Amino acid sequence: MTDLSTAHSGVSAAQGAHARDASPYDLAAMVAAREDERFSLHSKYLNEMWVRVLKTIGYDVGFTRGLGPYLWDRKGDRYIDLLSGWGVFAIGRNHPAVRDALVSVIDGEFANLVQLDVSTLAGILAEKLIERAPYLEKVFFANSGAESIEAAIKFARAATGRPGILHCAHSFHGLTYGSLSMNGDEIFKKGFGPLLPNAREIPFDDLAALEQALAGRDVAAFFVEPIQGKGVNIPADDYLAGVQALCRKYGTLFVADEIQTGIGRTGKFFAIDHYAGVEPDMVVVAKALSGGHVPVGAVLTRKWVFDKVFDRMDRAVVHGSTFSKNDLAMAAGVATLDVIKNERIVENAAAKGERLLASFRKMAEGYELVCDARGKGLMIGVEFGPPKSLKLKAAWNLLETVNSGLFCQLISIPLFRDHKVLTQVAGHGNHTIKLLPPLTLTDADCDWIESAFDAVIADAHDAPSAVWSLGKTLAGHAIKAGIGR
Structure with missing residues (x-):
């Protein structure tokens, strides 16, 4: 009788050899062949309104290549990119170190997303992040900034037993339901209600308003961007220290949303690092951590908060995300942090x-x-x-x-x-x-x-x-x- 495990192994080996010997799947040729359909495809199958916007303002040039801080359009004209994918490309587009890291994962045929196992790469990336915020001890990985904010909301409520979530006017924390409930721009909310209950808004950079909102001791967490992305609003020098003091006074968790400001954006690794002694209970990162290739978000948190969520073995998977610790995302994060450090x-x-x-x-x-x-x-x-x-x-x-x-x-x-x-x-x-x-x-x-x-x-x-x-x-x-x- 044929040994089924041996037979399966033989088929897998043959398939692997064929895959390595076969001609590469040429996506570049596919894209080039259909470049003229770029806007018609999007109008038909995706967001036609966005195509109309681009054509109206003359941005329909069709970018075909990106490297470092530069983009090239279909005519070969070079542009300098001051948008960087809303902050994703902090180390520039198509950095070779990140590309090489991703190729090494694929070539290594890692046992990715086994689920009933743990990822070594995830452990390494978590270690590197905690080195940058040593007052925190645990990391939860997610697929995006918005998903990380959702996790932080759940963690805050589980840890404090309180329902309230507080945010600032003009804030932006994401567009999923929990994060949207903390969005300071009504245009994003219109038509999508009702949103998360017990989410309240206060003015940015206003400690008196914060204390008034916290005084009822029903707020689980105060979410704040150290510098607001919508408007590049910078608080007074003593604001974040004051936020920390008030949150501790009233038993509310202080959550710093560093999705856009983190990973070096403001001239410090975290924007909170500009302010001595500021140590939030949670720091949320994403965007630049991906290296611009594979999305990854993370919540850095205090151990006692984490342990309130995952408090028993039967609750070990009470919150998670299927793709969150995939090896490509973790490798992108590890490589990005190495580039940030090595290239100063x-x-x-x-x-x-x-x-x-x-x-x-x-x-x-x-x-x-x-x-x-x-x-x-x-x-x-x-x-x-x-x-x-x-x-x-x-x-x-x-x-x-x-x-x-x-x-x-x-x-x-x-x-x-x-x-x-x-x-x-x-x-x-x-x-x-x-x-x-x-x-x-x-x-x-x-x-x-x-x-x-x-x-x-x-x-x-x-x-x-x-x-x-x-x-x-x-x-x-x-x-x-x-x-x-």
């Missing part, structure tokens, strides 16, 4: 951010439309505001009447179209353009950014000009689409 990327973010911020502050002194420049590291906001001169004020007021925040498009679109600089507006109805570039910028990249902004802002101070002509066009689109204040 946090230090580079601090230096280049200081240079750019100084340049933008100089522009704020010289141009009446620029009212502020703020940030830490390479998380920078350039805020525009009402001009004083009558000629510019009339044009500004016209745009604001049609749609609040429309002026920023008069800066971001020419930056993209004329200077090949990709940026984003910091939120709906917002007058701030946010820079969130890869942390690997060079001095030559800074020259490019500074000269582009200076040229576009200077043009905006001439009325009439190409910038204000664009404004009339955008206002017309907004009126036609029924978009108003």
Whole structure:
């Protein structure tokens, strides 16, 4: 009789040899062959409204390649990316160390996601993260920032026995139901209610409001971004220390959402590291931890909180996620942290951010439309505001009447179209353009950014000009689409 285990082993070996000898599956050729269908495929099967937005503002150039802080479109034109996938590509696109780590996992034929086992790579990545926050002891892995926030909500309620969840106005913690319940922008919530009960909002950077909200001792956790992504809002120097003191006073867990600000973005590994003695009960990370390839999120937490969730053997799997500790995600995280350390990327973010911020502050002194420049590291906001001169004020007021925040498009679109600089507006109805570039910028990249902004802002101070002509066009689109204040 044939030994079934031997027979199976033989088939597997033959299949493995065939896979290694066969011609590679050529996705690049498939994509190239159907490149002309890029927007029609999305319009038919995915989000047609987003395609219409891209075409309206002239962003339908079709990017075909990315490397470091640069993108190339279908014509071969090079752009500098100050968006970095909303902060995902902190070490730049397609970093070779992360790519090599992922290839090594695939070539190694690891026993991935056995489930009735544990992952060595997950243990290594958890160890590396805790080294950066030694006051915490445990890590829970998830597939995204939003999923990590959901875990933190559950952990906070389990640990405290309280129902309340507190967040700040203008916050953004994700778009799943729990995280959406803590979203400070109503446009994301409209049509999706009812949301999570017992979620409340207070002003950002307001310790008196926080104490009033905590005084009832029914709040499980206060979730706060050390620097708010929507607007690049930076708190007073004593705010986070005050948050910590009040949370401890009233028995509420202090949760720092470092999904965008963490992993070196602000010139420190965590944004909370700018403030001496600030040690939250949970720190949530994601985005940059992936290296831009395989999504991964994590909740770093105190052991006593973790033990309240996983408190018995029959509750060992009371919360989890099927793909959360997969070997590709863990390898991406390990490689990313090694790159951050070995290439001194946090230090580079601090230096280049200081240079750019100084340049933008100089522009704020010289141009009446620029009212502020703020940030830490390479998380920078350039805020525009009402001009004083009558000629510019009339044009500004016209745009604001049609749609609040429309002026920023008069800066971001020419930056993209004329200077090949990709940026984003910091939120709906917002007058701030946010820079969130890869942390690997060079001095030559800074020259490019500074000269582009200076040229576009200077043009905006001439009325009439190409910038204000664009404004009339955008206002017309907004009126036609029924978009108003």
